[in-house]
Each structure stands twice: as structure tokens, then as C-alpha cells.
Amino acid sequence: MNYENIYIEEENNIATITINRPKKLNALNKRTISELHTAFKELDEDDEIQVIIITGSGEKAFVAGADISEFADFSVKEGRKLAAEGQEILFDFVENLSTPVIAAVNGFALGGGLELAMSSHFRIASDNAKMGLPEVSLGVIPGYGGTQRLPQLVGKGRAMEIIMTAGMITADQALQYGLVNHVVSQEELLPLSLKIASRISNNSPVAIKYAIKAVNAGFKYDVNGYATEIDAFGTCFGTNDFKEGTSAFLEKRKADFPGS
The missing domain is CATH 1.10.12 (Lyase 2-enoyl-coa Hydratase; Chain  A, domain 2)
Incomplete structure (x- = not known):
């Protein structure tokens, strides 16, 4: 498939998917979600690929949220459909993928971006990463699994605070909370992700x-x-x-x- 908003690199049984919408800070729109679904599905079915890394292009953002312009005028019915379809084709799909998925979080991971990172099997962050679920500042709540996965990862109280304040936490806070496994410099982010992926690929x-x-x-x-x-x-x-x-x-x- 010819991708418009992502690109894939493969080496040593490891595939790296990069979301490539730098002018939009890699925000998730319908096409990007569809392309990610196809990429994850095809890589999961490829016997040569044993680990998948997901990251964002540039130094500013992993994924800075969803593309709000696509759903600003949605009705109640359309909003429910948006969340249900998104969870089914990407977020739940990634969480239940047979191939391990590592999120290499560089820069902002907000809203749908943090939800995508949380859907991955674990997360590694660059030291400039900032994470949050700002949806309540827009009059809505996280709709791609954020209200469920964040409490599982950091506990109910911390999740409630992060969601209700619509604020951001730093990479070091995310490490302290157990939201990410490692924090490294941006230069070390992909090398460490690849190193861990390589260790995983040695196993059954x-x-x-x-x-x-x-x-x-x-x-x-x-x-x-x-x-x-x-x-x-x-x-x-x-x-x-x-x-x-x-x-x-x-x-x-x-x-x-x-x-x-």
C-alpha cells in the first residue's frame, strides 16, 4: 500500500512505523488511523517481523492529538461512531496485536497520541516528552480508551488528576508514575527502542x-x-x-x- 501519512522501515526482523505529518505535529486524522491499521495488520501477518516500534517524525511530537477539525461539527451519533470505530480499528487492535509494539515517544503525546502510546505494549520516552489528555478543555472526554488505560497504568487518582486538569506531565513524571519504562535523550530514543526490540526478537x-x-x-x-x-x-x-x-x-x- 502507498502511504501518505506514515512510512515504514524494516531491519533485523524489526519494523519501525513513523507517523509523518510534521506540519500538523503528527495529529491523527481518519486517513492516518486507517493507514496505521493497515500497517499494523500487514506487519503482524509478516512472519519475518517480530517487533514493531511506533514513533513520530521530527523532534516536536510523537502525536499531538487528534485532528479536531475533522469532528468539530459532529452530532452525538457521529461522536459515538468516531470513538467506537477508532477503538476497533486502531487502539484496541494495537493492544491485542500478537506482535509486540513499543511506543517510542518523542515530544508531545497528547490526547489520541497518548492513547496510541498507551495501546502499545510498553513505552519509552525522550526526555523532552510531555504527555496528557486535554480533552475536557474542549468539552469532551478521551474517546480512544484513555479513561480506561490511563488508570490501569498510573492508578485511579493520578489518572483522574491528569484527565480533569487537562494538563501535561513531563517524561520524568511519566517514569515515576509507571506510564513509561525508560527516559532517554532524543538521540538515544530509537537506539534504545531497537536494542530492547532486538532482545525481544531473540525469544519465541x-x-x-x-x-x-x-x-x-x-x-x-x-x-x-x-x-x-x-x-x-x-x-x-x-x-x-x-x-x-x-x-x-x-x-x-x-x-x-x-x-x-
């Missing part, structure tokens, strides 16, 4: 897929996370990756996982 992609599923299950009100873990654990025993991993361990050699 099948086991990682089931680990993602089991961890996510623990945050769903209608799913028994422990039961999901038990089932996934047992399923792993029937995979070629399990056979290779245990054989390699017993033979004192590095595993070469087939990914099946």
Missing part, C-alpha cells in the same frame, strides 16, 4: 503472542486472566517453539525458534 514469537494475550486478559472485567494464562501455558507445550526452546536449553545452545 509464539510464546510472546500468548503472553500478550494472558496479560491483557487480566485487565478485562469479563475474562478470567488466570484461566487464560493456564490455557495459554498449556497450549505452548504443543508448539514447535517449545520443543526448540527446551531442546536448546538442555543442549546448552542458543534457540532458533521457528515461530510455530
